[in-house]
Amino acid sequence: MLMSSADRPATLSYGPNGFRVLTPGQYVACAVTGEKIPLEELRYWSAERQEAYASAEIATRRLLEQA
Template sequence: MNRHTPGRHDGEAKIRYLDGDFQVITPGSYVRCAVTGKAIPLDELRYWNVDLQEAYADPDAALTRHKQIKDQA
């Protein structure tokens, strides 16, 4: 989604995370990191977990979640 698209939605998007891609279910300009709570603009979204359907702000957040899941097992 282009930030300058007329009629864009500025709220939080609802996303379906797929392998290597994602699908916008409800339009918005960002999603929240499941670890940090940080808003991630959709055009900067690079890290997510398909099984958990979660987005991560950066590789450190993704690794943190991976370790949390491993510790629970």
């Protein structure tokens, strides 16, 4: 079965001020919850861990796990 572009995950490289699309797609998965995050809604990530997060609360929780 062919996947539509809406079903394709993107591969990103996360930097401190933005991200770069390595493989085109419509979303990335939250590193904590697995929730699909549309690229146009992606606001939270870790450049150090190269992970995306669905919300500020989830990003903070992940940061505190390593503290």
